[in-house]
Amino acid sequence: MFPVVRIQREDFDLNAEVKALSRDRVDIGAVVTFAGLCRDEGGKLAALELEHYPGMAEAEIGRVAAEAVERWPLTGLVAIHRYGLIRPGEQIVLVVATSRHRRAAFEAAEFLMDYLKTRAPFWKREHLSDGTIGGWVEAKADDDTAAARWN
Amino acid sequence: MFPVVRIQREDFDLNAEVKALSRDRVDIGAVVTFAGLCRDEGGKLAALELEHYPGMAEAEIGRVAAEAVERWPLTGLVAIHRYGLIRPGEQIVLVVATSRHRRAAFEAAEFLMDYLKTRAPFWKREHLSDGTIGGWVEAKADDDTAAARWN
Amino acid sequence: MIDSLTETRPLKLVYFAWVRERIGVAEETVEVPHEARTVADLVNWLRGRDEGYEMAFENAAIVRAAIDHVHVKPEASLAGAREIAFFPPMTGG
């Protein structure tokens, strides 16, 4: 099984990705998806701008995905991360993990998200509702703690 | 937030359920879905027959969903369970949990599935590829262990 | 003792999966003696009715019960129950 990793400006379709992994298969028992959306933070935010490191973003998410494939008996794995300007309510990131059993699919999806948060070279900057450009979003210690759980 | 619980014979649409929870909202950061599919067990199985206890199935899943809403700060929660004859590759069960942050959405979805496995009044019987009706699927100690994690 | 009307009351019982198959009916309303106060009493009384019940409850600890759509333990009281269900451990999801 080879994980699918895509870094793209355009939106993605959760349903199409799930269908692509499960079509014509009868050995999958569990499909777990995670979609990360842009919040407006109570009206404060007009958009998030996502900068990324082309080349390394694909490589790094690919390494994390390959590690997930090593650790859990998956039948499929997809990771898609968008860059550019993303408005509240829009999708930023998608992970789909399929497996025979639910525990592997849940764990692999959570693992991928935790690592993606702390290792994938993306940086968020806030565009505020008043038209100004806010600061760069600061990394959260919570996310490091979450990623450390898997060691 | 009031969880959606549906017990139905017909198939469901993952995408429609996600859209229903997230449409016109800008306060959701995380959408986790779990779909449980019927496996063919290496060609052995022609279908799974799912018997359920009408009335109690809705009530019990409703209680588990209400408990998830108590425990995690969710913005939305859906649980759908099918009954009747379900063929390999078809969907059996769906859980969708949305929240501001990913940890709550992941945990609530896993909790709901673990409890649903051990407390929702459904029973699976195997219909075999050779045309005969196999036995009732036995409950797994694994599932009890998984549910006990949340106590 | 069980033949007087005042000493029994009707209870609606429902059965699922292999419990249903062994007993041979999906639901029934039976006259249960007042002495049967708990789910465990009811199970004991049912086992004496015929071979099907005896088979269904041969490993009584494995059979689950619900009163009015809520899981209960063997020691649960039958008082006020409208519908009592017996079924194997659940295998949904």
Add this chain to the structure above:
Amino acid sequence: MIDSLTETRPLKLVYFAWVRERIGVAEETVEVPHEARTVADLVNWLRGRDEGYEMAFENAAIVRAAIDHVHVKPEASLAGAREIAFFPPMTGG
């Protein structure tokens, strides 16, 4: 010491987010003295170049580095590196 051709080599550097903003360019190829053998050496040398670099690396422990698309620690060797990147802690996902 740094003015002889043999004592420097060109390195391609790329910067992201506020590291990029403070330095003022997204990428550049700079002549780095051979004495700079590790990422930490390179950071120290860059800080001496001008105020922008000094600001970018003022809290050097916070800035992350990658060599040829792989995260590395400050003590990582620059030998054979084609592209060295500096950026703040990641905030994707």
